[in-house]
Amino acid sequence: MNFNGNYVYTDEYLKSYIKDMKVYNGNMLKNIDCAYIEECIRNDLDVTWASVEIKGSMVNVYIKENYSMNKEAVKSVYSDGEDIVSSCQGVVKKIITRSGTPLVACGDEVQEGQVLVSGRVAVTDDSGTELYQVDVCPDADILVHTVIAYDDILEREYGYRQYTKRRYSSLIIENNSGLIKLTKPHRRIEQYDIITQKYPLIVAGGIDTGIVIGVENRKEYKVMNDRYNDVQLEDILNERLQMYISHMEQKGVQIMDCRVNIDTTDDRGSCTGELEVLLPVTN
Numbered sequence: 001m002n003f004n005g006n007y008v009y010t011d012e013y014l015k016s017y018i019k020d021m022k023v024y025n026g027n028m029l030k031n032i033d034c035a036y037i038e039e040c041i042r043n044d045l046d047v048t049w050a051s052v053e054i055k056g057s058m059v060n061v062y063i064k065e066n067y068s069m070n071k072e073a074v075k076s077v078y079s080d081g082e083d084i085v086s087s088c089q090g091v092v093k094k095i096i097t098r099s100g101t102p103l104v105a106c107g108d109e110v111q112e113g114q115v116l117v118s119g120r121v122a123v124t125d126d127s128g129t130e131l132y133q134v135d136v137c138p139d140a141d142i143l144v145h146t147v148i149a150y151d152d153i154l155e156r157e158y159g160y161r162q163y164t165k166r167r168y169s170s171l172i173i174e175n176n177s178g179l180i181k182l183t184k185p186h187r188r189i190e191q192y193d194i195i196t197q198k199y200p201l202i203v204a205g206g207i208d209t210g211i212v213i214g215v216e217n218r219k220e221y222k223v224m225n226d227r228y229n230d231v232q233l234e235d236i237l238n239e240r241l242q243m244y245i246s247h248m249e250q251k252g253v254q255i256m257d258c259r260v261n262i263d264t265t266d267d268r269g270s271c272t273g274e275l276e277v278l279l280p281v282t283n
Helices: 012-018 034-044 072-076 230-250
Strands: 003-005 047-056 058-065 090-099 115-118 120-124 130-135 139-155 157-177 176-184 192-202 208-229 252-262 268-280
Touching: 034 047, 034 058, 090 115, 090 268, 115 139, 120 252, 139 230, 139 252, 230 252, 230 268
Parallel strands: 003 058
Antiparallel strands: 047 058, 090 139, 120 130, 139 268, 157 176, 157 208, 192 208, 252 268
């Protein structure tokens, strides 16, 4: 598709508008009704003239906008959106703007909170003279080269659960009116895990009685203390670092370099340093 004469109505807006008229990539040209599209454009958009033609495999749309349209009519074309603001200090390595006005370029150093793409767009005529400005929802692919501090601490002493042989079970019967728990008398236990299994009571013919039966099991445990050795501390800190990196990569962050130091000479282990990354910035 090719659009000509549009200034207020962006290409993306017009593509979305005529998509409902069976004009999209992959559709057969014989299914496209040029006269119908022209009529819709003249009726729905603020234009003084519209023409649609098919040349080869290209659909060409020509319009002449009404420059006297008021600002409220112009704003109705767009969605209000906030500026795209940098979330960190760094250097812009990539910026591709689809909507909005870019205020920085590749190689520019930016600060946290700085506007990278403005939601204000100037509308100009054929001579480049600005007619007015409109608010749009900015959209861009931006990567900022920056450094993220990393600091992880792990205590050498830790607690774990050691289960005893003491446990007891309760029968559960439940419906809309409430719950009944039948338990065999037992000695009280202070620390325990609860494992519950419930099943709906279905009778012959697949009829649901609305009754749920199940079993609740309680397993006693005691909290024991132990200490990590140096190798264990280092392994766990490394594993947590890799999990952090994996989480960052899932969010679109590109890891360029990892500069960290693991120290296990104290009563706690530490992994500190920094990650050199390409950080995506979105609105």
